[in-house]
Amino acid sequence: MTKHRSPDERWEQILTAARACFLENGYFATKMDEIARASGLSKGGIYFHFESKREIFRALVQQEYDVTMAAIDGVMSETNSVPEMLIELAGYFMELFTNSDRPRFMVIIGEMALRDEEIQEQLKELQTNYFDRIAELLNRGVEAGQVRECDARSMAIVLKSMLDGMQANLALGMTVDVEETLTAAMDLLAHGLIQMD
Numbered sequence: 782m783t784k785h786r787s788p789d790e791r792w793e794q795i796l797t798a799a800r801a802c803f804l805e806n807g808y809f810a811t812k813m814d815e816i817a818r819a820s821g822l823s824k825g826g827i828y829f830h831f832e833s834k835r836e837i838f839r840a841l842v843q844q845e846y847d848v849t850m851a852a853i854d855g856v857m858s859e860t861n862s863v864p865e866m867l868i869e870l871a872g873y874f875m876e877l878f879t880n881s882d883r884p885r886f887m888v889i890i891g892e893m894a895l896r897d898e899e900i901q902e903q904l905k906e907l908q909t910n911y912f913d914r915i916a917e918l919l920n921r922g923v924e925a926g927q928v929r930e931c932d933a934r935s936m937a938i939v940l941k942s943m944l945d946g947m948q949a950n951l952a953l954g955m956t957v958d959v960e961e962t963l964t965a966a967m968d969l970l971a972h973g974l975i976q977m978d
Contacts, residue, residue, distance in 0.1 A: 792830050795820050796844060799837045803889055804882055808838060839903060842890055845883070846907040853914050863922030864971075871966055874944050875959045884952035887945075912937045940970075 786794065798820035802811045813834055817824045831837045852873050856866050878884055894901040915937035922928030943966065951957060 788830070791822070791826070792840075795822065795827055795830055795837065796841055799834075800841055800886065803838070803841070804885055808834075808889055808893055835897070835900075838893065839900060841886075842900065842903060842907070845886070845890070846910075850910065850914070853911075857914070857918055863918060863925060863927045866918060867922075867970065868963075868967055871963055872959075875947070875957075875963050878944075878948055878951050879957060879959055884948040887948050888952045908941070911941055915940060 795816065799811070799816045802815050802819055805811075806815070811834065813824055813827060816834070816837070817827050820827065827837075831840070853870065856869050856873070859866065859869075861869070890900075890904065894904045912934060916933040919928055919931065919933040919936055923930055923933065947957065947962070
């Protein structure tokens with residue numbers, strides 16, 4: 782007999798199973814039958830919560846974003862200095878990237894964004910929210926005299942691009958020393974790269 786669960790628990794059960802299937806087979810090779818089997822539910826049970834495989838995937842994209850934004854908001858609500866917050870966020874992302882399957886899943890999301898216009902628009906909106914939040918943090922640092930004057934929006938894009946590059950390397954199976962990489966990133970942020978006369 783199937784254990785009774787709340788709609789939210791069923792929803793999470795389906796997303797967890799679907800994520801594992803997408804990671805193993807990719808989006809296009811994954812069938813709803815496989816998601817149903819992995820979740821322990823019938824296909825009817827899946828369709829009760831989600832209209833399509835695509836809707837499941839979009840929910841997973843949103844879930845990835847929500848987890849990350851919750852971490853950013855948590856750090857930004859603290860009373861630390863902005864440089865300390867940036868270090869904490871960098872550490873969070875490095876640990877997340879090296880101790881989870883997120884980098885591989887982000888590759889699948891990227892592939893889908895190239896093929897599906899709605900998912901592409903969803904991803905653009907989520908990325909824009911990332912940029913806005915980090916820019917807000919940088920502007921706070923400028924106002925406090927903790928960060929030099931800069932175009933906060935452009936700098937936020939640069940910082941996010943660094944993280945995306947790290948994710949891509951890890952998705953390819955490269956080994957990264959978290960502490961050394963974090964130290965190098967913070968040194969680059971604090972002192973720049975080019976020695977000016």
